[in-house]
Amino acid sequence: MPVNLLAPVAADLHPIAGVRIGVAEAGVRKANRKDLTVFLLDEGASVGGVFTQNRFCAAPVQISREHLASGQPIRAMVINTGNANAGTGADGLVRARATCIALARQLNVAPEQILPFSTGVIMEPLPHDRIEAGLPAAIADAQPGHWARAAEGIMTTDTLPKAFSAQVQIAGATVSITGISKGAGMIRPNMATMLGFMATDACVHPSVMQQLARELADGSFNRVTIDGDTSTNDSFVVVATNKAAHAPITTLASAEGQALKAAMLGVAQKLAQAIVRDGEGATKFITVRVEGGKTGDECRQVAYAIAHSPLVKTAFYASDPNLGRILAAVGYAGIADLDQTGIDLYLDDVHVAVKGGRNAAYREEDGQRVMKQSEITVRVLLGRGDAVDTVWTCDFSHEYVTINADYRS
Amino acid sequence: MPVNLLAPVAADLHPIAGVRIGVAEAGVRKANRKDLTVFLLDEGASVGGVFTQNRFCAAPVQISREHLASGQPIRAMVINTGNANAGTGADGLVRARATCIALARQLNVAPEQILPFSTGVIMEPLPHDRIEAGLPAAIADAQPGHWARAAEGIMTTDTLPKAFSAQVQIAGATVSITGISKGAGMIRPNMATMLGFMATDACVHPSVMQQLARELADGSFNRVTIDGDTSTNDSFVVVATNKAAHAPITTLASAEGQALKAAMLGVAQKLAQAIVRDGEGATKFITVRVEGGKTGDECRQVAYAIAHSPLVKTAFYASDPNLGRILAAVGYAGIADLDQTGIDLYLDDVHVAVKGGRNAAYREEDGQRVMKQSEITVRVLLGRGDAVDTVWTCDFSHEYVTINADYRS
Structure with missing residues (x-):
């Protein structure tokens, strides 16, 4: 029983212009489970991300770090449950890359423009063929209004999906912020990973995104603990689609930067706290x-x-x-x-x-x-x-x- | 049920010449409990001790540190269970000092020659009047053969007393080593403290004792953990009575120093491991x-x-x-x-x-x-x-x- 946490109501979650989300059943570990989620980003999105400090970090974490650092504009994220692709060595990297290549082909972008995420059992080979086979269905399912569906799609042993949304005025424009998270212990029984994804239609220069992601994580996901164990797969990604009608934020120190960060931090804290509220065996x-x-x-x-x-x-x-x-x-x-x-x-x-x-x-x-x-x-x-x-x-x-x-x- | 741990057999524990131990029922917290133990040391003993790193350290820890540092030869240790005298502020220091003064008077030594130790409930005033009233009985009970009795006397929520003994040849002389310990979690439900006391009749120069105590603790008590919590009262004291027939050890680097330390470390490790074996809820x-x-x-x-x-x-x-x-x-x-x-x-x-x-x-x-x-x-x-x-x-x-x-x- 989560502590004072309710499932999100889909209608309460603001779609983010420039983000479409699709979910499919790929049979990664078990049949008839929503276990594959894709985020499709319009051209022009700014993306930042922070990842686990665990030296035993999973293959998708290594690839996502590498792709973000390449500087190529990110166009999609792909998340599978059922398998964490952690502790899988060089073979795990090959399989994570294969997933990126398969999605990149279908979207007609470069593999470096894809960020992969995996969560589930550790030290088992990622069935990337099943993930590839599931991608067309996930892409076909993609809709801006699918945030609640995505919150379900990334769950492993969570007892409830976790999603929150907010709006804020930035330089006269109404900007929307929506995010989802998953995780219930830093590592569930042989299941890994705390994941957080947030998007806003605000206009933020790409150069600011890493700092924004880091500061949001520091004020939210890096302030929660269930058992002190740090997962091999923890990831938090922030997307700004640059669709809103205001001048781009080029520094977080500006009034607009502060206002956006404060609003996003509010959502990030709710997402992080939801993980604690749904913590393993939590009663308080x-x-x-x-x-x-x-x-x-x-x-x-x-x-x-x-x-x-x-x-x-x-x-x-x-x-x-x-x-x-x-x-x-x-x-x-x-x-x-x-x-x-x-x-x-x-x-x-x-x-x-x-x-x-x-x-x-x-x-x-x-x-x-x-x-x-x-x-x-x-x-x-x-x-x-x-x-x-x-x-x-x-x-x-x-x-x-x-x-x-x-x-x- | 402790893991592969048996109660000590009194006859297997070597008495240490120059150490007499007495136990009494002082009614510190409950009646009819052996809750007061005194170690009486002959003149000429060398003593070293190490204590908790917890900044919330208890009053007796502060006093014992002070008395050891004073350089006056230690002539007795007094240990009460039932009350940890921790989180008790300036009043706690006064009460711990009063205990030392009372025992010093009865032994005709200075209060600085006494080391006090307390274990039990936290944040309650130490009933030092009851401890003082119990001292004559504890002193009257003092015998060299009372190590097993002392192991019982310092127990709080331990399920078994813990005592080990060994002998080693040092420069042709047979030297005895005996020690006792207590503790089952770093902090039991509102009970505090891991305690270890060891004595040997070996001849060790006082200047070596702190190093010996520290190195023994580092290889034993500082290598065990039950729940990661560090108590406010942890103490480990080593006594060398200088009664054995060999030239004094003036450096641990000598062959004699190494041999003595190795033998003492064997006993210290058993004492420390016994605490883990009797750890709260331990099955392995x-x-x-x-x-x-x-x-x-x-x-x-x-x-x-x-x-x-x-x-x-x-x-x-x-x-x-x-x-x-x-x-x-x-x-x-x-x-x-x-x-x-x-x-x-x-x-x-x-x-x-x-x-x-x-x-x-x-x-x-x-x-x-x-x-x-x-x-x-x-x-x-x-x-x-x-x-x-x-x-x-x-x-x-x-x-x-x-x-x-x-x-x-």
């Missing part, structure tokens, strides 16, 4: 906000120490306001000169610790009340400076162990 | 050995990434030879220039991955056979150099969640 959605650090980095470090601690996560599951576990995680986060007597802790509005010790006014039942909620904010005040950072996570339940201890077959 | 004991790194540090980093991954640990619990999870953990361990095509993986004798891909000769049933064992060695070959490091851990079971999600009361 936790916001960990760390304030008063010397730098944003140290705030984030402390937030992740809390968000990754199995002891803190099981305490959330148990609705146990276990201050000691949270404070201990702050203590081992790796800030060498941290002074424990400067630290305050809040659970939502409840002030539980003052200057490193229990707040005399704190009553256990108040902590208990907050811990029973399905949405909880942990606020840590480090008392060292003005920096702030936030991470989103979920609790750690019996269901997590059950899901991940199930044998793969 | 896992040795993660990483070879072929450029440095020992990077081998250890990879070993910890594997040992901390909830996905890897649940796969062990499920006896699932899930190669993808182990390789993915290697990939995200943080070695920036790691080449995935150089990596081999073994489960015991079974060669599962070759050069980053599945070994063609690997059969799933062979991996399965190893994963079903109660003791498993994961061997990762990085193919980058000659360094090696090893970490010991346990699996991650439903029982872990049950133990840690139980409400504290």
